[in-house]
Amino acid sequence: MAIETVTGTLLGSVLSSDAARTLFTLIANSRIAEKSTLKASNPNPDAELAALVGADLINSAPNGERYYVTAKGLKVARDLEKILPFSQSKTA
Numbered sequence: 001m002a003i004e005t006v007t008g009t010l011l012g013s014v015l016s017s018d019a020a021r022t023l024f025t026l027i028a029n030s031r032i033a034e035k036s037t038l039k040a041s042n043p044n045p046d047a048e049l050a051a052l053v054g055a056d057l058i059n060s061a062p063n064g065e066r067y068y069v070t071a072k073g074l075k076v077a078r079d080l081e082k083i084l085p086f087s088q089s090k091t092a
Contacts, residue, residue, distance in 0.1 A: 006072070007079035014055040015076075020048040027058050028077035032068045 015021050019042050026041060027033045038045050049067065052058045057073035060066065069077065 004075065004079055007076050010055055010057070010076060011080075014051050014057070015080075017048065019045070020051060021080075023048050024052055024057055024073070025077070025080070027052075027067050028069045028073055032066055035065045035067065038067070 015024060022041050023038055023045055026038060035045070035049075038049070042048065049058070049060070052073075053060060053067075056070055057076055058067045058069055061068070
């Protein structure tokens with residue numbers, strides 16, 4: 001079960017918190033997510049979203065109300081599916 005080095009690094013930093021992994025998984029699974037939907041899993045997601053944007057895993061629409069997964073984020077999401085149990089990687 002080989003994963004990219006970048007995924008391992010991100011798991012130790014940006015994706016180390018359950019909240020950040022949950023937000024990232026929600027966005028990666030839907031490809032585009034409304035901020036209001038993300039607030040259902042985290043009432044104040046701004047810090048985690050900023051960290052995910054900074055790591056180039058997601059990006060935001062100009063109005064800041066939608067987030068989409070980047071190409072790097074898709075690769076990391078595929079790696080996460082390999083190493084996390086199926087139920088964890090698909091949490092909504």
